[in-house]
Amino acid sequence: MTYRVVQWTTGHVGREAARGILRHPELELVGGYAWSAEKEGRDLGELCGLDPIGVAATRDVDRLLALEPDCVCYTPNQLDPDEVARLLEAGVNVASSYFVNGRTLGHGVRGRLEKAASVGGASVFGAGIFPGFANFIAALMAAASSDWKKIRFLESVDLTHYDAIANYTNLGWSFDPDEKWHDVNRQVLGQYAECVDVMADMLRVPLDEVAFDYEPAVTPEERTINGFTMPQGSLAGQRCTWKGMVGDRSVIELDVVWNAGKGLEPEWPVHHGYTMEVEGSPNIHTRVKFSPSPEQIQSGRVADLANPITAMPVVNAIPAVCDAAPGIRTYADLPLITGRYVAD
Numbered sequence: 001m002t003y004r005v006v007q008w009t010t011g012h013v014g015r016e017a018a019r020g021i022l023r024h025p026e027l028e029l030v031g032g033y034a035w036s037a038e039k040e041g042r043d044l045g046e047l048c049g050l051d052p053i054g055v056a057a058t059r060d061v062d063r064l065l066a067l068e069p070d071c072v073c074y075t076p077n078q079l080d081p082d083e084v085a086r087l088l089e090a091g092v093n094v095a096s097s098y099f100v101n102g103r104t105l106g107h108g109v110r111g112r113l114e115k116a117a118s119v120g121g122a123s124v125f126g127a128g129i130f131p132g133f134a135n136f137i138a139a140l141m142a143a144a145s146s147d148w149k150k151i152r153f154l155e156s157v158d159l160t161h162y163d164a165i166a167n168y169t170n171l172g173w174s175f176d177p178d179e180k181w182h183d184v185n186r187q188v189l190g191q192y193a194e195c196v197d198v199m200a201d202m203l204r205v206p207l208d209e210v211a212f213d214y215e216p217a218v219t220p221e222e223r224t225i226n227g228f229t230m231p232q233g234s235l236a237g238q239r240c241t242w243k244g245m246v247g248d249r250s251v252i253e254l255d256v257v258w259n260a261g262k263g264l265e266p267e268w269p270v271h272h273g274y275t276m277e278v279e280g281s282p283n284i285h286t287r288v289k290f291s292p293s294p295e296q297i298q299s300g301r302v303a304d305l306a307n308p309i310t311a312m313p314v315v316n317a318i319p320a321v322c323d324a325a326p327g328i329r330t331y332a333d334l335p336l337i338t339g340r341y342v343a344d
Ligand SMILES: NC(=O)c1ccc[n+]([C@@H]2O[C@H](COP(=O)([O-])OP(=O)(O)OC[C@H]3O[C@@H](n4cnc5c(N)ncnc54)[C@H](OP(=O)(O)O)[C@@H]3O)[C@@H](O)[C@H]2O)c1
Pocket: 009, 010, 011, 012, 013, 014, 033, 034, 035, 036, 039, 075, 076, 077, 078, 079, 097, 098, 127, 128, 129, 130, 131, 132, 164, 167, 306, 310
């Protein structure tokens, strides 16, 4: 069986998602949504840096619904709840790189999505590398340890080569340090707290609260990365921590360190990837790192491995999302999601 998929936008993650859909043996790319007016009518393959595939991108949602897709691979730079509700009500499943369990969207919006999913008999799921797949790996590790008391998860990256670094302005980067950025980060990065929820659901941790902490880093000199300038003394890095608390005990900890290059104040060590630890019997440690394939090196897509590793957990989840019971679905609900072997 194949699932008919519409790719929703062709930005950094969307282009990689389209590549992944085209290579996936159970998926068929039948349409593409363009948010940008200048992409209307252009071939989806070309928009993704591929050969033409004979599928034109469109801003006309009715035309996309008329294609009767099973799923939309939803990767715009922000989630529009009305748009997602419309898709769900029309019976179209949604797999997104910008969704975890929807708690941050608020009770009302979450209820609206649940209702739309129920009406259309569809489900919405979100993944990515983190939030998403990396949290799933960390939770899985606990299956090999007994009597574990804590899971620690560290993302530590240098964003010097991240194409979409300008998106970090909404966290305060390039602006002066200010107390307000603590709450802005808690709000904007609410999906990381949702990751703690999902890990707790998978691990049956009876959470009392998710605590949040934020520490900024500034650049001692002006620096520009991928055309994005951070003036001297402005924000150019940060460390955020989310703790899933049971009483006064921190059981699930996510520590996230992002740096726009070296030499920030303060300067945290960069591990390039994900370090995960289960404190139990025995303790378990894993380090997940990424390196480019020969094809990525040849095509010059080395610099930005963040995009394929964000897109592929979403793409690979599509069959399970289409088969899932209607509603908001997370890794705690879906079966094991694996990659697919593709012969040359
Ligand atoms: N979970 C993870 O691991 C992870 C990691 C990285 C990113 N993400 C998320 O994945 C999503 C895509 O990231 P990205 O780097 O691909 O983003 P992006 O390239 O900045 O934007 C994606 C597309 O969004 C559309 N767009 C631009 N402005 C918009 C607006 N105001 N409203 C609605 N759509 C707009 C554009 O569509 P057109 O193609 O039509 O121009 C653009 O190409 C983001 O929501 C990001 O937060 C998740």
